[in-house]
Amino acid sequence: MIGKVLIANRGEIAVRILRALMELDIRGLAVYSEADREALHVRLADEAYCIGPPAPEESYLAIEKIIGLAKEKGAQAIHPGYGFLAENYRFAQRCQEESLIFLGPPPEAIRVMGSKTEARRVMREAGVPVVPGTVNPVESEAEVSALAGEIGYPIVLKASAGGGGKGMRIIRSREEVPSSFRATRSEAQSAFGDPAVYVEKYLENPRHVEVQILGDQQGHLIHLGERECTIQRRHQKVIEESPSVIMTEELRRAMGETALAAARAVGYYSAGTVEFLVDRRGNFYFLEMNTRLQVEHPVTEMVTGLDLVKEMIRIAAGEKLPYRQEEIQFRGAAIECRIYAEDPANNFFPCPGRVEVLRSPEGPGVRVDSGVFPGYEIPIYYDPLIAKLIVWGRDRQEAIRRMERALREYTITGVKTVIPFLLEVMRDEHFHRGEIDTSYIDRKLLQADRTKEKGRMTPAPEEEGTEKADIVVLAAALDAFLTGKEKKPAMAPLSNGTLSSFNPWKMAGRRKLLESRG
Numbered sequence: 001m002i003g004k005v006l007i008a009n010r011g012e013i014a015v016r017i018l019r020a021l022m023e024l025d026i027r028g029l030a031v032y033s034e035a036d037r038e039a040l041h042v043r044l045a046d047e048a049y050c051i052g053p054p055a056p057e058e059s060y061l062a063i064e065k066i067i068g069l070a071k072e073k074g075a076q077a078i079h080p081g082y083g084f085l086a087e088n089y090r091f092a093q094r095c096q097e098e099s100l101i102f103l104g105p106p107p108e109a110i111r112v113m114g115s116k117t118e119a120r121r122v123m124r125e126a127g128v129p130v131v132p133g134t135v136n137p138v139e140s141e142a143e144v145s146a147l148a149g150e151i152g153y154p155i156v157l158k159a160s161a162g163g164g165g166k167g168m169r170i171i172r173s174r175e176e177v178p179s180s181f182r183a184t185r186s187e188a189q190s191a192f193g194d195p196a197v198y199v200e201k202y203l204e205n206p207r208h209v210e211v212q213i214l215g216d217q218q219g220h221l222i223h224l225g226e227r228e229c230t231i232q233r234r235h236q237k238v239i240e241e242s243p244s245v246i247m248t249e250e251l252r253r254a255m256g257e258t259a260l261a262a263a264r265a266v267g268y269y270s271a272g273t274v275e276f277l278v279d280r281r282g283n284f285y286f287l288e289m290n291t292r293l294q295v296e297h298p299v300t301e302m303v304t305g306l307d308l309v310k311e312m313i314r315i316a317a318g319e320k321l322p323y324r325q326e327e328i329q330f331r332g333a334a335i336e337c338r339i340y341a342e343d344p345a346n347n348f349f350p351c352p353g354r355v356e357v358l359r360s361p362e363g364p365g366v367r368v369d370s371g372v373f374p375g376y377e378i379p380i381y382y383d384p385l386i387a388k389l390i391v392w393g394r395d396r397q398e399a400i401r402r403m404e405r406a407l408r409e410y411t412i413t414g415v416k417t418v419i420p421f422l423l424e425v426m427r428d429e430h431f432h433r434g435e436i437d438t439s440y441i442d443r444k445l446l447q448a449d450r451t452k453e454k455g456r457m458t459p460a461p462e463e464e465g466t467e468k469a470d471i472v473v474l475a476a477a478l479d480a481f482l483t484g485k486e487k488k489p490a491m492a493p494l495s496n497g498t499l500s501s502f503n504p505w506k507m508a509g510r511r512k513l514l515e516s517r518g
């Protein structure tokens with residue numbers, strides 16, 4: 001029934017989808033912008049067509065161009081990947097109207113889950129625990145203060161239409177309300193075209209644990225366990241793993257059932273992810289549902305042995321999901337690191353350029369989902385994710401050691417990447433012990449920063465506790481980023497542009513032109 005699929009995306013995810021199509025003997029039709037003529041997805045596709053200039057609005061977001069091309073070239077279905085049009089319900093609707101199969105959930109499920117406030121309302125009605133706060137947008141500063149009075153500071157103001165870690169502000173006291181309210185609204189307007197904001201209780205140091213679900217069009221839904229995505233920088237995921245270190249059979253069952261209830265409430269089918277925040281006592285709260293394939297889906301594929309893209313295609317073709325919940329087995333442990341072309345020495349600023357030498361890690365338990373090759377010029381117009389490195393091990397310890405080994409093998413020259421930074425995390429004792437929360441990275445960088453400042457004033461003691469030793473290692477890593485050299489002595493004080501004083505909103509502004517991350 002599906003003989004040709006148009007991939008409305010680029011980069012590593014377009015390549016990932018093409019691989020599934022090849023294995024299913026389905027023709028893959030790639031689209032590309034003028035900035036992506038040389039891209040890997042263009043080279044690997046059975047057919048490829050240029051659809052416009054580099055600006056996403058004129059190419060990867062140009063709904064009618066994409067639909068027109070699919071029809072003209074005889075594709076029966078469109079896979080949106082993540083980012084770009086993946087969570088645009090109008091695009092899914094337009095596909096339906098043109099009798100094209102949208103490889104994702106029904107448009108109405110995308111619409112409801114696309115509004116954080118509407119999603120919270122529907123979830124609450126379905127009995128799904130949501131983070132305490134409002135289900136309607138707040139209209140005034142006074143309303144925000146009154147609400148904070150009820151639920152207690154800190155709170156977080158969020159854009160109803162937000163995503164990608166943008167349009168979010170933590171408020172710790174009443175004095176901060178007026179300026180934060182105005183700033184979040186204007187950010188929401190400029191980033192998402194909708195100024196609506198709402199209030200959530202800000203949970204201190206939670207973990208981010210999400211559940212992968214899969215459902216067919218006949219109403220059969222299962223979950224594929226969890227992914228822990230707690231290691232984040234500025235509210236964006238950096239490292240993901242499965243299983244979560246806090247998981248027990250009981251908690252997995254409870255979170256799995258809740259995720260399925262969330263999906264059922266919006267008539268969901270296809271692959272999707274229900275995100276939760278988990279507090280120290282193991283209470284979990286619905287955060288949002290991502291109605292698409294996620295960046296970190298390979299982690300689930302490694303521990304379950306399923307191919308999520310193939311499952312999405314079969315489901316879209318109307319096939320029944322052939323698994324019962326009890327048949328889903330979780331084997332070993334998987335970890336994913338996102339390899340960004342970003343310069344940690346410059347506030348993780350996107351660092352596009354030409355890849356010179358590229359040697360990807362290989363060997364037991366290693367998977368690389370990449371969109372680059374030697375000589376490839378990373379365009380400035382899009383998200384700088386160049387590859388994902390995923391490893392599998394019999395247990396978490398083996399997976400960590402394997403990731404460390406694979407990161408050491410990874411050689412990319414010509415562009416700066418976050419690899420040295422990821423290596424330090426793999427060597428960090430707290431990470432090994434699973435003692436993590438969503439501010440892990442910021443805290444470590446801040447500690448490293450402070451220790452380094454102190455170290456310059458007092459001679460380093462001979463014996464260090466583990467905690468301090470970690471910090472020193474991280475400080476050294478920071479030095480390495482900041483100097484670009486391995487063994488340079490202590491550098492000038494980090495007075496400005498330091499990692500700790502980095503302003504995420506500036507970054508969000510700089511990224512405005514870039515696609516949103518998955």
Ligand code: ADP
Pocket residue numbers: 131156162163164165166200201202203204206208232235236275277287288438
């Ligand atoms: P986005 O849709 O922009 O990705 P999310 O609502 O999914 O935003 O949140 C992204 C991250 O921000 C979470 O994983 C978590 O680290 C942090 N966060 C969001 N809401 C809260 C909250 N109420 N309390 C604590 N942390 C939060």
